[in-house]
Amino acid sequence: MTGSAVADLLLAVDGVTVDFDGFKALDNFSLTLQRGETRVVIGPNGAGKSTLCDTIIGRVRATDGRILFRGEDIGRLPEQQIVARGICRKFQAPGVLPNLSVADNLALAARRDRRWWKSFGFGIPVGERAMVEETLDLIGLADRRAVMAGLLAHGEKQWLEIGMVVATGAELLLLDEPTAGMGPAETSRTADLIRDLGADRAVLVIDHDMSFVDQLAASVTVMHQGRFLKQGSVAEVRADPEVAAVYLGHAA
Amino acid sequence: MDSLLFLTQLFNGVSVASLYLLAALGLALSFGLMRVINMAHGEMLMLGGYLAYLTLIVVPGPLAILIAIPVAFAGAALMGGVVQTALISRLAQRPLDTLLATWGVSLILQQAARDIFGAIGVEVRAPDWLGGGMAVGGVNLPSTRLFIIAVTIAVLAGIALLLKRSRIGLLVRAVNQDRMMAGAVGIDVRRVDLMVFCLGSGIAGLAGVVLALLGPVTPNVGQSYIIPAFLVVVMGGLGSLVGTTVAALILGLFSALAQIFVDVSMAQVLLLLFVILFLQARPQGVIAIRSRALDA
Amino acid sequence: MPDAAIAIPPRATERRLPGARLRRFVPWALLALAIAAPFLLSAYNLNLLARFMAMAILALGLVLIWGHGGILSLGQGVFFGLGGYAIAMHMKLADLPAGELPDFMVWSGRESLPFWWQPFASPAFTLAAILIVPALVAALFAWAVFHRRVGGTYFALITQALALAFATLLTSRQDVTGGFNGLTDFYSVFGFGLSRPAVAKGLYWVTLAILCLAFIGLRLLLASRFGMLLRAVRDGENRARFLGYSPTPFKVVAFAIAGLLAGVAGALFTLHAGVVAPALVGVVPSIEMVVWVAIGGRYSLAGAILGALAVNLARDGISSAMPELWLYLIGALFILVVTLLPNGLAGFARARFGGEGRA
Numbered sequence: 015m016t017g018s019a020v021a022d023l024l025l026a027v028d029g030v031t032v033d034f035d036g037f038k039a040l041d042n043f044s045l046t047l048q049r050g051e052t053r054v055v056i057g058p059n060g061a062g063k064s065t066l067c068d069t070i071i072g073r074v075r076a077t078d079g080r081i082l083f084r085g086e087d088i089g090r091l092p093e094q095q096i097v098a099r100g101i102c103r104k105f106q107a108p109g110v111l112p113n114l115s116v117a118d119n120l121a122l123a124a125r126r127d128r129r130w131w132k133s134f135g136f137g138i139p140v141g142e143r144a145m146v147e148e149t150l151d152l153i154g155l156a157d158r159r160a161v162m163a164g165l166l167a168h169g170e171k172q173w174l175e176i177g178m179v180v181a182t183g184a185e186l187l188l189l190d191e192p193t194a195g196m197g198p199a200e201t202s203r204t205a206d207l208i209r210d211l212g213a214d215r216a217v218l219v220i221d222h223d224m225s226f227v228d229q230l231a232a233s234v235t236v237m238h239q240g241r242f243l244k245q246g247s248v249a250e251v252r253a254d255p256e257v258a259a260v261y262l263g264h265a266a
Numbered sequence: 267m268d269s270l271l272f273l274t275q276l277f278n279g280v281s282v283a284s285l286y287l288l289a290a291l292g293l294a295l296s297f298g299l300m301r302v303i304n305m306a307h308g309e310m311l312m313l314g315g316y317l318a319y320l321t322l323i324v325v326p327g328p329l330a331i332l333i334a335i336p337v338a339f340a341g342a343a344l345m346g347g348v349v350q351t352a353l354i355s356r357l358a359q360r361p362l363d364t365l366l367a368t369w370g371v372s373l374i375l376q377q378a379a380r381d382i383f384g385a386i387g388v389e390v391r392a393p394d395w396l397g398g399g400m401a402v403g404g405v406n407l408p409s410t411r412l413f414i415i416a417v418t419i420a421v422l423a424g425i426a427l428l429l430k431r432s433r434i435g436l437l438v439r440a441v442n443q444d445r446m447m448a449g450a451v452g453i454d455v456r457r458v459d460l461m462v463f464c465l466g467s468g469i470a471g472l473a474g475v476v477l478a479l480l481g482p483v484t485p486n487v488g489q490s491y492i493i494p495a496f497l498v499v500v501m502g503g504l505g506s507l508v509g510t511t512v513a514a515l516i517l518g519l520f521s522a523l524a525q526i527f528v529d530v531s532m533a534q535v536l537l538l539l540f541v542i543l544f545l546q547a548r549p550q551g552v553i554a555i556r557s558r559a560l561d562a
Numbered sequence: 563m564p565d566a567a568i569a570i571p572p573r574a575t576e577r578r579l580p581g582a583r584l585r586r587f588v589p590w591a592l593l594a595l596a597i598a599a600p601f602l603l604s605a606y607n608l609n610l611l612a613r614f615m616a617m618a619i620l621a622l623g624l625v626l627i628w629g630h631g632g633i634l635s636l637g638q639g640v641f642f643g644l645g646g647y648a649i650a651m652h653m654k655l656a657d658l659p660a661g662e663l664p665d666f667m668v669w670s671g672r673e674s675l676p677f678w679w680q681p682f683a684s685p686a687f688t689l690a691a692i693l694i695v696p697a698l699v700a701a702l703f704a705w706a707v708f709h710r711r712v713g714g715t716y717f718a719l720i721t722q723a724l725a726l727a728f729a730t731l732l733t734s735r736q737d738v739t740g741g742f743n744g745l746t747d748f749y750s751v752f753g754f755g756l757s758r759p760a761v762a763k764g765l766y767w768v769t770l771a772i773l774c775l776a777f778i779g780l781r782l783l784l785a786s787r788f789g790m791l792l793r794a795v796r797d798g799e800n801r802a803r804f805l806g807y808s809p810t811p812f813k814v815v816a817f818a819i820a821g822l823l824a825g826v827a828g829a830l831f832t833l834h835a836g837v838v839a840p841a842l843v844g845v846v847p848s849i850e851m852v853v854w855v856a857i858g859g860r861y862s863l864a865g866a867i868l869g870a871l872a873v874n875l876a877r878d879g880i881s882s883a884m885p886e887l888w889l890y891l892i893g894a895l896f897i898l899v900v901t902l903l904p905n906g907l908a909g910f911a912r913a914r915f916g917g918e919g920r921a
Contacts, residue, residue: 097806370896531734549710
């Protein structure tokens, strides 16, 4: 049991500090994630949740500490290579490409060879079509494939971007506020989608919406001021006085 | 190396840097705030120069130049306000289109100056108290250039004070840091934009007055200073007065010292190369305020 | 000239015809007219048209980088100039008896040909230089700026500084560049006398063929995954980066292609105009190149060609008669097109009649 758990360890954030000119957005923060695990990171504004995602994908570089992906230190790799290793992120504001169709958005994500000199062909290569179709079905946008992504409804954009992240073939998905701006019905569909995704990948979700976190039924990590505060099930975290204090602003 | 020549060029470098800084300050302030560059900013210098010329016709006497300074400031600030209100504020979120539209303004203003004042240019005679110079250790320091440096220091101190101490400065800093948030807490962001734009244009107009002391005011006098001023903005980094000042000093000194070894045109090429090389080391500029906003 | 009148047909005719049939018909009619132009136009007007077509080749490159890449270059004149000076240097040398120096060098008191002039005596070297030097300079310049993630307004300002530096350098090196007057008085190119009417017609057709080739090539490029990625990088550089693409090469390659087209355009223009000078490649002409495309439509290849032809035609008509008016006009055009018609005439036409427009 322990042996297989170690073998399936995908991500280890190990004592990472990110220092923005004296302000510590992450302060000696650690976290591990196994394949098949979905983890929700919550915390008040400015707790360092987005910085955590930024640091894992290489948008922000850690001042101290290591980030291991399948045992390899990825802390100094260029962004594109981190993606190539199998990590992809959905941004907080939907980052779809507005002037490309839904299918083309996914096709760019599904592309295996992303070097520029391999880009002079036309259309979606045969080998990548299946991935695009599969993802279209997964996110429920198959009948919107030809629509320009910029014209999608807000919720659809969120799903499309989740689809793009999936289509890259990533094993670790970082989803930054996937339900921002969604109504209850859309939120619950998103929760279903993410539960499906988590089965054979690892998913790290950042969100505020506690009802959504309930639906995910995942374990929760609470952050505060760049530091680890608590970890446990939704119920445990909810009952924790320290967490309540942080959210109500009584923290020391 | 000839140390006298070196010292002379060092002094010239500081005075050139002062002009670059006066020309670039307004650009940098509004670029930090709105992420747009006004390509007609050079024409604010020109306008300041012509206003100095007109003031000296109307007001005789040795101190007329000191009256010309507020006149030029007000005139250019007004013109800047018009450009901002009528054009730039309508092109929000389209920084490249703003470049093009304001270039159109620049062409029109230059041609208007040509039609009104003629293509040759007008002379603004420096008053006698600025006629002489000072000799320090064998290096001759002309009074006009000392005057320019003094004006620049005064302007810089004034702006620093304004930004640090006044209520307007507080608003500017708030909008600078987070535009959306500032708007959300009830700051009239557009008014702050307009005030900063007028201030920046006014400084350029003021720079036009001191420029007029160095040579004739021509319709394209702004063009010769505006491109180095653009480079100062590129090199200075976002939203920092210190960064802009340091960048202006570096570029002014570089340009003057390069001219010890090469001619003016080659110095211009080297200046550009220097900026590109500098960006290899510090793409964010001399000083940049860290922003966590997703930029694309 | 008849071409411009046909380029933008009267609206009433457009409306009567079904959009799809019209769209198929108009480009071919224009092409047929363009091919037949040497038999329809006077030598003077044909020469003007040829110059404008050369400029249209440069405009196509701007559609690639500005419209689809979001990269505003205010320094395309530099690459235009590199191509122009390359062919001009060759023609200066080709017309010389062995061992003599070009006239302006003699007047400036030079005794020998600079080493970097010498290879331009060879036609093959010159052709290679026209194709390689502007593209290479563009690629190196763009790479140096983009790989440090400097872009947008910063890039535009740096390109303008480049145009200024280039023009100043050309002007100040009188003895090797011809200075302010540039290089002029050419008699032959690759053995063909430039004064012969048949040669003028031939050069016109060469220009037309290159324009068509560039048009087709860019159409394909923009439709390819490269074009898709270029637009992806334009609209969401970070999204593209975090899908695993490195944005820099796409921007650099696009900029190099635009530089190549500008270089070819400069060489062809110099052939037709018989002169290349700093005043044709500096800051002001560089930004005027952008206005052709702004008016034609930054996303549309066809729009850029029509914009280049129309603006230059207007400039030729107005600026010789009333130069002051032209500057007011072009300034006003900049302001109006950018604020009211950001997709240019092509965007306007598309909104009205359908067809090629925004990407």
